[in-house]
Amino acid sequence: KRKIQVGDKMSGRHGNKGTVSVVIPEEDMPFLPDGTPVDIMLSPMGVPSRMNIGQVLELHLGMAARKLGIHVATPVFDGARDSDIWDAVKEAGMPSDGKYILYDGRTGEPFDKKIAVGVMHYLK
Template identity: 65%
Template sequence: AIFGEKAREIRDTSLRVPHGEKGKVIGVKVFSRENNDDLPPGVNQLVKIFIAQKRKISEGDKISGRHGNKGVIAKILPEADMPFMSDGTPIEIVLNPLGVPSRMNVGQVLEVHLGWVAKTLGIRVITPIFNGAKEEEIEGALTEAGLPKDGKTILYDGRTGRPFDQKVTVGYSYILKLAHLVADKIHARSTGPYSLVTQQPLGGKAQFGGQRFGEMEVWALEGY
């Protein structure tokens, strides 16, 4: 019971960790009117608690380079099954070359070349936007590092050990893990809440909604 106040004037609006969430508290921040913090109307004090989790990367997680070259992981293989170079170094990530021509973000290819040079020579490279390394400079750097001028090398199939038909561009590149994890996005429903007006299922994971069947999905069924 709460003393000194009428029960109807106050309510418990405590925020609890959502069902199925867990983690480690990495920070607590307190905001209040007295400290002139920016608070919504009618709020005198606000406490923010930050919870962190370590997540192993999984298929369906979203990753990105620094050139808008984002995508989701299609398959995770044992290191032994990944393609490897002549000296036995296994490749860590294989990207689809079809992601480059139509988007015209060629910087990602040049970054891979320069990254290989930087790793081989043990140097750091800075290429400011609009004033970065020219292709000729990169070719020269590759030659200086004793690497193939075109930045390509023969790769071998990790499962058969046989070389691939064509040479493949390899190198080093920054890859970032984005906060779009498949475990947070997965959603399914059988029956659930419906909209009062349209009598159709609600939308979205938060509302335990249904999958929207748009025109194109209907066409797929019709075509089948």
């Protein structure tokens, strides 16, 4: 299994795709208040340009499922409803907007704005 490198093509399941622009050491990556580092950072411009809010909903449902210790399967045209997702977010004790304060891995300082963080399947 080859490590990810600059130029690798990646895609999610919602038409969101792109190439790796930089690889940063794990200790320099932003991290959650509990110390968990972020694996991948995506440009927020990828959501409106592709009009695929499904990728953001997958983030929230994926994070809720991880916190609840459950697995979720959502068929393509019969997936989770918005109400199901937000109920799971609430049950998992997540922030109601699904956004977290992240800390800069290099300085330890919090970023100015809360950021959507979650679990998403991404393919290389």
